[in-house]
Amino acid sequence: MKLSLGDRVVSIAIIIIMALLSAAFLLPFLLVVGSSLLTPGEYAARGMAFLPRHPTLDTYKILLVGREIWIAYGVSALRTLLGTVMNIVVSAMLAYGISKKDLPGRNIFITLLFITMIFNGGLIPNYIIVSNLKLTDTIWCMLLPNLVNVWNVFVLRNFFNTIPEELKEAATIDGASQGRIFRMIVLPLSKPALATISIYYAVAHWNSWFDAAIYLNKRTELWPLQLIVRKYVQSADVYSLQSALVGGAQRPPGMSVKCAVIVLVSLPMLLIYPFLQKYFVKGVIMGSVKG
Amino acid sequence: MRGENIQKDISSKYGIFLRKYGFFYLLILPGLIYLIVFKYLPLAGLTIAFKQYQPGMGFQGIFTSQWVGLKHFRKFMGSYYFGEIMRNTLMISFAKLLLGFPFPILIAIMLNDLKNKYFKKFAQTVSYMPNFMSWVVVSGIIVAIFSTDGAANNVLNSIGCPPVSFLSQSSSFLKIIIISDVWKYAGWDSIIYSAAIMSIDPTLYEAASMDGAGKLRQIWHVTLPGISSVIAITLILRMGGILEAGFEQILMLYSPAVYDVADIIDTYVYREGLQMANYSFSTAVSLFKSVLAAIMVLITNFLSKKVSGEGLW
Numbered sequence: 001m002k003l004s005l006g007d008r009v010v011s012i013a014i015i016i017i018m019a020l021l022s023a024a025f026l027l028p029f030l031l032v033v034g035s036s037l038l039t040p041g042e043y044a045a046r047g048m049a050f051l052p053r054h055p056t057l058d059t060y061k062i063l064l065v066g067r068e069i070w071i072a073y074g075v076s077a078l079r080t081l082l083g084t085v086m087n088i089v090v091s092a093m094l095a096y097g098i099s100k101k102d103l104p105g106r107n108i109f110i111t112l113l114f115i116t117m118i119f120n121g122g123l124i125p126n127y128i129i130v131s132n133l134k135l136t137d138t139i140w141c142m143l144l145p146n147l148v149n150v151w152n153v154f155v156l157r158n159f160f161n162t163i164p165e166e167l168k169e170a171a172t173i174d175g176a177s178q179g180r181i182f183r184m185i186v187l188p189l190s191k192p193a194l195a196t197i198s199i200y201y202a203v204a205h206w207n208s209w210f211d212a213a214i215y216l217n218k219r220t221e222l223w224p225l226q227l228i229v230r231k232y233v234q235s236a237d238v239y240s241l242q243s244a245l246v247g248g249a250q251r252p253p254g255m256s257v258k259c260a261v262i263v264l265v266s267l268p269m270l271l272i273y274p275f276l277q278k279y280f281v282k283g284v285i286m287g288s289v290k291g
Numbered sequence: 292m293r294g295e296n297i298q299k300d301i302s303s304k305y306g307i308f309l310r311k312y313g314f315f316y317l318l319i320l321p322g323l324i325y326l327i328v329f330k331y332l333p334l335a336g337l338t339i340a341f342k343q344y345q346p347g348m349g350f351q352g353i354f355t356s357q358w359v360g361l362k363h364f365r366k367f368m369g370s371y372y373f374g375e376i377m378r379n380t381l382m383i384s385f386a387k388l389l390l391g392f393p394f395p396i397l398i399a400i401m402l403n404d405l406k407n408k409y410f411k412k413f414a415q416t417v418s419y420m421p422n423f424m425s426w427v428v429v430s431g432i433i434v435a436i437f438s439t440d441g442a443a444n445n446v447l448n449s450i451g452c453p454p455v456s457f458l459s460q461s462s463s464f465l466k467i468i469i470i471s472d473v474w475k476y477a478g479w480d481s482i483i484y485s486a487a488i489m490s491i492d493p494t495l496y497e498a499a500s501m502d503g504a505g506k507l508r509q510i511w512h513v514t515l516p517g518i519s520s521v522i523a524i525t526l527i528l529r530m531g532g533i534l535e536a537g538f539e540q541i542l543m544l545y546s547p548a549v550y551d552v553a554d555i556i557d558t559y560v561y562r563e564g565l566q567m568a569n570y571s572f573s574t575a576v577s578l579f580k581s582v583l584a585a586i587m588v589l590i591t592n593f594l595s596k597k598v599s600g601e602g603l604w
Binding site for chain 2: 004006007010011014015017018019020021024025026029030031032035046047048055090091093094096097098101103104108112113116118119120121122123124125126127128129132133144147148153159163177178179182203206207208209210212227229230232250254255258259261262265266269270273274275277280285
């Protein structure tokens with residue numbers, strides 16, 4: 001079908017607009033990456049830059065020579081790994097439990113779950129519970145209060161419902177226990193859904209900072225990397241922070257340090273993300289089908 | 292003899308019940324415990340909005356502290372900050388809605404028109420990325436651009452203008468908040484529209500073009516109506532969240548200099564509750580917001596049903 005002139009103009013306009021938008025999405029981050037590679041001299045002369053003429057890794061060196069960043073990386077990684085495993089195990093168990101259609105009381109459970117999606121206690125009541133359970137200043141304050149996301153449970157439940165009853169019945173006739181059916185039939189068949197939901201949980205953990213901020217007041221060595229980044233970004237002078245930044249004669253510009261920590265915390269996500277994109281997108285579609 | 296049989300009947304009924312359902316109840320148990328401890332206990336804790344709960348009262352304090360009725364609500368609504376906080380919350384939310392609602396739709400429509408699949412994939416990927424950065428990271432980017440030694444001021448400096456404190460001036464602060472919010476979510480939010488667009492019957496486009504409709508007309512007469520139900524539902528959900536003005540974002544970026552436009556309900560709750568330890572008062576404010584939000588959802592759903600027949604339930 002030949003396109004009219006008007007249509008071709010529209011198509012070209014769309015391409016231009018999308019190109020500009022793509023630049024708008026990319027450039028701010030590229031600015032931060034570029035500026036993290038600035039020498040003090042170049043920063044004094046030009047300020048922030050996308051492409052430094054004399055890039056240097058000095059900023060990263062002084063950040064990584066100390067222990068602070070490494071410890072925070074470790075905390076974030078531990079929290080993400082352990083947290084996601086806990087999330088997906090409890091969520092899958094819960095989802096499979098409520099997926100059994102003739103389970104007595106099933107509707108009560110589902111209603112209980114649904115209510116929590118709409119109403120919640122708010123900041124202070126949650127804080128009271130968590131602090132009275134003595135979870136503050138431990139790693140558990142980052143792992144337990146967010147153990148289950150009800151939306152994810154419903155997505156998993158909908159997926160479990162698509163597994164044919166005949167498969168399970170056949171296994172029962174062959175003498176398999178419910179546990180075996182769950183482990184050997186249902187779970188392997190649910191890999192795509194489990195993978196997608198796990199990724200959602202993992203991203204949420206990696207990006208979390210507020211819970212750690214309010215619950216980890218004394219033991220700052222338990223701070224996830226996001227909180228360290230926040231500390232740097234919000235400080236007026238990064239060299240006045242207590243993190244013992246090793247400064248030499250030529251200290252990297254404070255702004256470069258801020259940019260470098262931003263890059264450091266974003267790196268894992270940026271590296272993994274392109275490979276996982278299709279899971280994320282599938283998840284949105286799975287979640288939007290009303291079930 | 293008979294008694295024995297009845298005993299056997301009862302215990303075997305239990306046995307059958309357990310064997311049939313026990314596994315599933317066991318599976319539900321951890322999640323259930325979590326729900327009770329971390330969702331329903333705090334819901335019970337909401338009652339401190341009507342009491343005089345002090346820090347240090349522990350769990351029991353939720354139930355034993357003194358009842359004061361609507362005292363905290365009256366204090367909030369009569370306070371100096373009430374008008375400002377409500378206005379800020381609503382203004383920021385509505386501004387984000389006005390700018391941020393059409394953008395994902397436009398992006399989805401434009402992406403749908405792109406013929407080169409490499410460019411399309413690239414544009415999609417790049418648009419989703421800001422969604423996966425935390426507000427700490429995005430705030431960092433904003434600071435890198437707009438702080439007094441950031442890129443924007445570098446440019447101003449190089450053309451001889453004095454530096455501008457974008458993040459400490461109320462008007463520019465607001466614009467930064469709103470635009471960065473759209474920047475972060477527009478791409479991701481467009482996914483649901485892209486999926487809806489793909490489910491539109493292609494013959495409708497053919498029919499339209501045979502009637503002489505060009506691309507823009509086709510978008511207006513075929514694409515938009517085709518995704519209208521998704522638009523309606525998304526709008527209802529957003530209206531329900533109209534009192535969420537972006538707590539994490541604002542908390543990262545605001546300062547007392549811009550409280551007059553940036554202080555929203557949630558930041559007020561945070562300061563009063565966690566920093567000033569006015570637990571009961573802050574909970575009352577938070578409960579006030581939740582009730583209002585629930586009413587918003589009900590009203591928007593009702594209106595939407597009246598106007599377009601679409602609703603959440």
